[in-house]
Amino acid sequence: MVTITNENFSISKICKSGQCFRMNEMEDGRTVSLIAYGRYMEVTQDGNTICFDCSWEEYDRIWKKYFDMETDYAEIMSGIDTEDDYLVSAVEYGKGIRILNQDLWEMIISFIVSQQNNIKRIRKCISLLCEKYGEKKVAANGMEYYDFPTPKALAGAAVEDLYACNLGYRSRYIHETANSILRGDVDLELLQQMDYDAAKTELLKLCGIGEKVADCICLFALHKTDAFPKDTHINKVLATQYQEGFPFEKYVNYSGILQQYIFYYDLNFPLRPA
DNA sequence: CATCAGGCGAGAC
């Protein structure tokens, strides 16, 4: 068991912020369970005290980076223009959200699934994919879970079988992308070494990945914090609150983090469209 | 019934 304190960490908001789809709140209201990097884990929070149900060795090796614990979010947020009322409100509301460092392959598939889709159904689809094509495992506490399917496992799935996971027209995208990765058209290891522009260009070669999805993958898997995914929420906020354009120049290298706060804010307090 | 959900591909121009 690992216990730490941090003023800028909210497991509940992270869970609901829509960047991870295999993290779920448990019934006690202060614990989430998550499956990532082939492991099952539970995180419990009481105020600023956070408990990770794992060894210190595992925490240091995996979860410290996963939860971006080395980054000082207070320092980042201190750079916000105090006259930007909307952004100040969004950042205040989302206090505790962090940009996770998630698995690249899992994010590629997850954000293909996410297009033109809602969070609840995205979770359902991914859960079905894991149960059908992922390896079954048992956690230390006896919990049974399924690992995220490998590229090979998904490449072997027929498009009609993917339809059975409620993926709809995204089934073909997943089939083709999995096969592209398996063939080596796009190399996951090389992607990890690339800068933002190169990685994005490479991701755009995959079927089902356009501008928005590529940016989500860059932000949530490659930690390119200048990637600023423009979805329907963000486009609406840009159109209504930033008619002169979003001031990217003020937030060089971390506009992507702000994007996540804006997204979460509009998800919970939707603005009227322009 | 229509519209929308964290868009994208294909084809027309």
Added chain:
DNA sequence: GTCTCGCCTGAT
């Protein structure tokens, strides 16, 4: 390069 259209499916 920009524009339009069709697309699985469940919720409202």
